[in-house]
Amino acid sequence: MRILLTNDDGIDAPGLHSLARVLKNCGHEIVIAAPARDYSGYGAALGPLHVTGQVLFEDRKIEDLLHVEAY
Numbered sequence: 001m002r003i004l005l006t007n008d009d010g011i012d013a014p015g016l017h018s019l020a021r022v023l024k025n026c027g028h029e030i031v032i033a034a035p036a037r038d039y040s041g042y043g044a045a046l047g048p049l050h051v052t053g054q055v056l057f058e059d060r061k062i063e064d065l066l067h068v069e070a071y
Contacts, residue, residue: 002029010038011060011070020065032062032070 003023007016011034020030035042036058060070 002031004031004033006033008035008039008042010035011062013038017062017065020062020068024065024068030065030068032060032065032068033057034071 005016005020005023007013009016011032013034016032016034020032024030057071062068062070
């Protein structure tokens with residue numbers, strides 16, 4: 001199964017990495033999409049999307065999850 005993992009604690013959050021490892025080891029295809037840093041509580045806030053209509057992203061490599069797509 002292909003699973004999208006996301007959070008508001010940032011791409012480097014240990015819990016996100018742990019969950020991705022477990023799901024990957026169970027045979028699932030994982031894609032991670034998370035903010036570059038901790039944005040806890042920002043889920044209800046308007047950000048630059050309402051001004052530009054764009055979402056900026058970059059590819060990320062996570063050291064112990066090299067074969068997992070991460071943004």
